[in-house]
Structure formats: structure tokens, C-alpha cells
Amino acid sequence: MLDGFVGRIDALVADIEQASSHNTALLGSLQLGLLGLAIGGTVALVYLIILLVVRPVLSLQEGVQRMEQEDFSARVPVESEDEFGDLARGFNRMAAHLQDLYATLEQRVEEKTRHLEARNRELALLYGVSSSLEEPGNIETLCRGFVQAVLPAIGADAASIRMIDPQTQQIHLFVHEGLQPGFITKERCLAQGECLCGASAWTGQTLAQTFPAKDKFPYACEAAGYRSVWILPIAVQKQRLGLFNLYFREARELMPQEQRLLETLVQHLGIAIENRQLVSRERELAVSEERNLLAQELHDSIAQSLAFLNLQAQMLRRSIESGEQEQALAELAQIREGIQESYDDVRELLVHFRLRPGASEFEETVRSALEKFEGQTGIHTHLQISGVGMPLTTEQQLQVLHIVQEALSNVRKHASATKVTVEIQRGETYRIEVRDDGCGIDPRRLEDGGGHVGLKIMRERAHRIGATMDILSTPHKGTSVRLLLPLLQREAA
Template identity: 30%
Template sequence: MNSSEDALPASRHSIVLHTTLAFVIIIGVTLASMLGGLYMADAIEGDAAAINKAGSLRMQSYRLALLADLGNPLELSEAVDEFEHTLQAPVLLQALRRHRNQPLTELHQRTLRHWALQMRPLLTSQPVDSAGFRREVTPFVQELNQFVGTLQVQSEGKLEVIRALQVGTLFVTVLIAFVVVYGIHNNLVTPLKELVSLARQIGRGHFRVKANYQGDNELGLLAATLNQMSDELANLYEHLERKVDEKTAALQRSNQSLQLLFNSARALYTCPDEPTALIGSLLAGVQNTLKSGPVSLCLNSDPAFGSHTAISSVNLQPPEYCSLPDCDQCPVKQTGVTPGGAQTLSFPLRANNTELGSLRVEQTVGERLEDWQQQLLATLADLFAASLGLSRLGQQQARLALMEERAVIARELHDSLAQALSYQKLQLTRLKKQIANQHPSEALETTLGEIQGGLNAAYRQLRELLTTFRIKMDAPGLAPAVQATIKEFGSHSGVEIDLDYALGHCPLSPNEEIHCLQILREALSNVIKHAQAKHCRLALYQDRQGIVHIRVDDDGIGIPTLESPGGHYGLSILHERAGSLHGRVEVGRRPEGGTRVHLTFLPDYRRINVTPEPDTAPAEPLALRSP
């Protein structure tokens, strides 16, 4: 048997049982009253007829006295027979049997004896003794009156019993009904009102309301169950409220963490060159989000040589315990505890397996960071490390670009100006020998003219190199630089230059863009200086095989020869730059007149380096074909 069955009220305290018992009592009393009334009604059935019969004996007695005086024997005989028949009438005999009362029976027997012994002989004697009969009539009638009165009293007594039975039944019924109504009001209506009020309060969310009714019955069990349910609902509601508050707080923390990460990433993206100061300005927001102690950042170029920067979230200065540049004396590295007694937790900043420093947070000794705080600090450490790593990578790439640019300048100077000056140095040595050997003035003037022409050519090459070196790729892509170049050459040359640019979809590398631009400038310079052209057309496009075409056409006099004249290195420079692009350049005359410079190369993004299979020849780079 379970606990709920054990908690059921006992039968003697059951409202249902009490109510049923009350109705059973009412029904029982009513049935008893009805049965008693039926019995008593059956007991007095025929009493009225018997009383009438008994009353008629008095009248018949006076009639017999009258007939005795008249002297009519026949009528008197019939009247005597009728009197005897009435005296022994079945109605009277049944009434005597129903009542079974000793006085009533004795009165009837005495009346019979009086009639048989005294009254009837006076009427049957010859002659009839009418005078004696008249004397006996009066006592006989008195006996009859006494008999009738006794019978009437017996019948009325039974009627009183019926009346008393009905009144008693009514009283008992009313009493029981009053008790039932009182019990229902106290044990059913009032508790039900209280339970209904409790249910409404629970429905409104007031789970701490209690039912005061106590009883060992069904409503008492219901009240106790509702109280228990209310307590459980209150505890569950409070538990759910705590859970909702915890989830809300967790969501708010997550939102703040995500907002911090987003703001940090956006800020670092806008300042990728030197993010150290920007990271320092973010530390206060990190501390505010974590609700922790001061947050500090310690950066180093090489872990073996100590740190170079330390920033705290308090005042963007090194922490009070910091010993820069003597990092070996740092208490954090020695004990992990600051002089103020705070425990320091460090999160390393690593980028490409390089230790860049650490992100530190001060906490009370023994106080542990929550999981979300550790996760946020680890994520911020990775974000800061990535930003610092990208900054260092950008600086390294800038150094490499500077070194490459210096190598390009050196190569350009060596291939053009240095050779021209070296040739003029030989010419100067030749002039000295001519002067020493006393050559004719005509020969000396010829040599001087060649030296002067060579110097002028070298000076022009120097200016072209300076112009080329000053090219800036400020705007993204090759198109702005090409348009700027066309504007530069077309503004003072008188040559109309048209542009057909179709490389907007082609992501060329910066090195490829520089070489393409230098080739275009060299080709345009040759058009303006040597072609005597009025129109020039530039076409830049990519074919279906992914090969980039750069074509410069003019309507000038056409190139006379494909070999560079002495002291001129323009064509050789074009071929060298095309070789740097792993392409080729073709220079020739156009059938319709003029010259065409045509550069073709496969850009780096369309090349796939295929690793050769063992024992096979190396594969050439493949070009990605457009679908």
C-alpha cells in the first residue's frame, strides 16, 4: 500500500459516509413512519363501521321496546333476529379481534349475556313482558354506550399513535436534516470555499498561500494535498526563477563577451600596423566584463631577453609590481603572487609557435576564475596574439619589400645607367689616349660628341628610372595606376591614348601589378619618343586559358629594327620584366602600320604546383582553365 492510500481518512470521518448515513437514517425513519402508519391504519380499519353497528344496537333496543308495546309478534320476531345479527356482526367481531383488549371484550361478552339472559327472554315469553323490557332497556343501552365508547376510545388511541408517529418522524427528519445541513456547511461548504479561494490564489501565482482547514476526511486530505502541491510549486517556481536568472546572467555575460570580442576584433582590424597601444586601451573593458581584478599585458620580442612592454588596465602604465626591463625580478615569475597579495593568472600569447607575451589577471588568493572567464581570456589572448603576429608579419613583409625594392633599383641602375656610364668611362679613356697621341682635332671633336651624347642618354635614363621608382600603387588594383599613367603621358605628349581595361576580375599580385605597370610605361615612353604616333591604344584582358594579355598599339612609323641601338636598353628591359612574370613580350610592326608591344603571362593565382609522382619527370605549372 502506498503513502497516498495510507493518508486516506478513516471511514468514521468520511464526509461521504456521514452524508450517506444521514440519508439512510432519514429514509429509515420515513419508512418506519410509513410502515407504522400503514399498520395503525390497518388496525383501525373497520372501527367506524363497528362503532356504527354498535351505535345502531341502541336504536334497535328502543325499537324493540316500541314493537313490544305494539304487540306485533311478527315484526318483533324480525326485529329480534336483526338485533342478534347486529350484535354478532362480523364488523364487530373483527374489531374485537384487531383490538384484543380485555375490557372491550368483557364489555361485549357482558352485553351478550345481558341480552341472552335478561333481554331476549322478556321478548320471547308469552305474553311479551313489555314493561319489564322497558325497564331493562335503559341499563342495556348504558352497557351499549359503554361498549361503543370503549371501542371509540380504542380507535382514537390508534389514531393518536399514527399522529404521534408522523409528528415524531417529522421531528426526527427535521433534526437530522438540520444536523446534515450544519455538517455540510461546516465540513463541506466552508472548506470548499477555502479550497476554491486557495486554488484561485495558486492560479494567480501565489504559491505560499495555505489552507487552514484540517480534518480527517476527504476535504482535509484535499487541503493537505493542495498545501503540499503549493509548496512544491513554490519551490519549483523559485528553482525555475533561479535557473532563469542564472541563464539570463549567463546570456548577458555571453553577450558582453561577444560584444567585447567583436569590438576588440573590429578595433584591431582598423589598426593592424602597431596594435600594442590599442590592445592596452581594451584592457579596461576586459576588466569590466570579467568583473575581476586589474588586467595587464606583458609583451616581448624574444622570451630569452625579457619583455619590452607592460600595460595595466588601471592607468595604461606598467603594473606596480613590474620591474621592467629587469624581468628576472618580477614577482609574478617567481611566486605568482603580487606584493599586494593578489594571485596572478597568466594566459600566453602565441602566434605561429612564437611566444609574444602573456595576458594576466589579478585575483584574490584562492579565488578561482569561472569557466566563461577563462574561455574569454584565452580567446582574447589568441586574438591579441593573432593581431600582434599579423603586425610582426606585416613589418617583416615590409622589410622584405624594401629589400626587394632596393634590389630592383640596384638591378635597374646596373642594367641601364651603370652600363652607360661605364661605356662613357671607356670613351673618356679613349679621348685621353687620343690627346696623348696628338690625334687631329676632328677626331677629338668626334669623340667628345660621342661622350656628350652618351651622357645625355645616361641622364635621360636616370630621369626615366626616377619616374619609374616614384610610381605609387596607392589605390587597390592595377586600373587606377594605369589610368594615372595614361593621364601623365597623354597630358604633355599630344598623343591620344585609349584604354580597354578588362582585368577587373583578375586578382594580380602586387609584384605582378608593378611589373605590368613598368612595362606599360616603358612601351608608352617609346611610343611618345620614337613612334611619331597620333593615336595609341592600350588593351588589358584575360583569355579563356587564364593568360593575361597586355597590348600597346600605335599608328606611328613603326619600329625599324628589333635590336636596341647603342646606349639604349628599353627592349632588353621589357624582356627582363616579362621574364620576371614568367611570360614573354613580343615587339613588332603592325600590318596596318605602327608598332605593337604584346605581353603575355600566366598569373600566379592560376598556377598549381603539382607534386610529381616517384620516378617521374617534374610537372610544369598548370593553368586553371575557365569553365
């Protein structure tokens, strides 16, 4: 029984050993399978990394290296739709753009160079014309210089400037360059609305016409052999002054930049013409005012003296006819005295209107005038100068000198003085005073400044330069003519 029990136990142990061996073998197989899977997964992962990461990066690196070597034809293959695919497409777009830029670089450099050269020519023309317009000269010289400067710069065959008569509104050919004599004769005078020039003057707009024209009108420009004409109005503040014409024998279109440049130049020309006209009007006004003042001075001095001489001549004739010799001699002496006084007045007026002091010669001119006055009249003169101040302008100096001259003339004629003092005190306000020790002036004559044209003229001259003039006089104690001229009014003006 015991042997059977042991056998069963041996059989059980053998079964257990067999099962354990089988499980051990199965476990080894599983371990080998897991090891194989691990090795295969690793290999697959490495392959995927190489395929999906390393290859795109290497392609991008190769493309960058080719770009560094200025090979702008380099492209990266797009093998996926992920981030590396987007990066590859972006690199390809960048490479294509750089390749296009590099291919057109020389052309764009040439274009920019031509553009800069054109701009430099425009600036040089604008500067040259602006400089020439600042040079002194009359309107004809101004316009002729403008035409001669613009004509070669634009490449035109001929050019002209026409001026508009403000009274009749007719358009007159003023200056020209390169036009044919027959064309000049035919186009010398036009009416507003007539031909292309008249149309531009009427509308105030720039016109560019290429022939043959569609309207088939017989334009003189076309008959003269010109294929294109540009017409630019010369205007300042909506006031049309004239026209600037450019003529071309070949068809030429007006480019926008050329139109802007020409309109700018013509605007400068219009301003320069207006300035010349204003200067001319100002000179005419100044001459007219001086003539009026001269007429008043002549009326106050020479005219009255001649009237007195006329009366004395009539009295002399009656004395001669009546045989009153002594009376005739006395009247003759008065006539000679009147003639001498008239001569002195004329000489004084001539010196008066020849005064043209410079910026630093004002005080010397006053001193010279006093020396001449003392030499002619024998009246002692004295000049006092004090203070520091800005120099007077030429107009202020001239008017002050005229006032001083008129005051000295009154001293010679009416004061019976023995001494005259002229005091000049510089400062923010100039004070010029002429004092004498003569018989003085009747106060009734100073109440309204009337009774003596010379006093009115002195006040007019003072008012012209913004000064105030006072006349202080005491009978038998002398007269003082005081002029106060503030310099700050120039800054306000």
C-alpha cells in the first residue's frame, strides 16, 4: 500500500516537473518574442525618426547651404502635410522670391538709378530756375532767362512766354526761343478763347495737344510743323498773368511728374513776375510822392518868390514910368534880393534831392549838410551825437535828412538865427532835434500845422517812416524841431 502511495507521489511529482518544464519553455518563448518586439519597435522608431524628422531637416540644411552659395534654385521636397511640410513650402516660397529678386536686381538698380538721375535733373532745374528768378533785372530779362533754362532741360524744340493784358485781356507774345519768324508774326497777339493758348488763358488749366487734332481746327502750331504743344498758365492767387508754351516737332506726351515740375516752375515764375510788378509800382508810387513833395516845396519857396518878383517888377515899371529913380533903385535892389533868394532855394532843393546816404554814412551826411549850410549862410552850426542803437534803414535816413534840410531852410529864411544845433540821440527810439536861437515862430501858425507848406511836408515825411514830429517855439527865444523815430515798429511791420 505504501509502495502504491509512493508511486502516486512520484507520478504527481513527475507531472509537476513536466508542467513546470513546459511553462518554463513557454516563458522563454514569450521572453524571446518580447525581445524581438522590442528590437523591432526600436528599429521601426529609428526608421520613422529618420524618415519623418532627420530627412526633412537634412533637406532644409542642404537647401540653406545651397542658398549660402547663392544657388537660389535650391528647393526642398515636400513629403508630408505636417509642420515639416509647411516649413518646406515656406522655404521654397522664400527661395523663389529671392531667385526672382536676384534675377531682376540689376534691372531694378538701373531703374532706380535712372529715377534718381531724373530726380537730380529736376532738382537741378528747379534750383537753377529759382536762383535765376532771384537775380535782378526787368520782367523781360526774367522771362528770357526762364525760357533759356527750361527749354534744353525738357528737350523741347521751341518755347515762348505770352503775357495777358489786364485791360484788354489780349494775349501778347512776350519772349520766345526757337520759333519761326512767320509763326511769331501770326501769333503775336491773340484774344482769350482763340486757339489753344486762348483756351488755356480762358480756363486757367494746363493743356497738352498732339497733332493732328481730332477737331481738325487749323492750329498755327500744327501748320508750323510742331507735333505736340504744352501750354501752362502763369497765375498767382487766381490772377492770370500769362502763358508758358513748349513746342515739340515729335509727338511727346506730358508725363505726370513732368507736369508737376513744370507747374511748379511756372508758379515760381508767376511769383517772380508779380514781385517785379510790385517793385515797379512801389517805385512809381515813391516817384509820385517825391514829385508831390517837390511840387509843394516849389510852391512854398520858388513860386512865392516868383510871385513876389512879379509884383516888384510891376512896381519897378511904374516907378520908371513916373520918373521916381530912387524908388526904382530900391525896388531893383529888392528884385535882386528876391532873385538871390530864389537861387538859394533852387540850389538847396538840388542838394536836398541828391541826398542818398549809405547804411553807415547817415551821420557824416548830416555833418556835411551842416558844413554846407554854415558856409552858405554864415550861421554857426553844431552837431551832437550820443547813444547806441541799430542803424536806420535807407528810407528812414533819407526822410530824416529831408526833414533836417527843411528845418535848416526855414532857419535860413525866417529865423534870423546866429546858431543852429542838431542833436542825434540813438537808442530804441531815435531822437533828432534841430534847435536855433532865432526869433521863433508865431504860435498861431503851429496850431494846425497850416500856413506853411514846408511844415506840412515835414510832417508827411515823418508820418511816412512812422515817426512823430513836434515843433516847440518861443517868440524871440528860438525854435526846436523834434523828431522821435521808434525802431521797434520795423519788427511789428
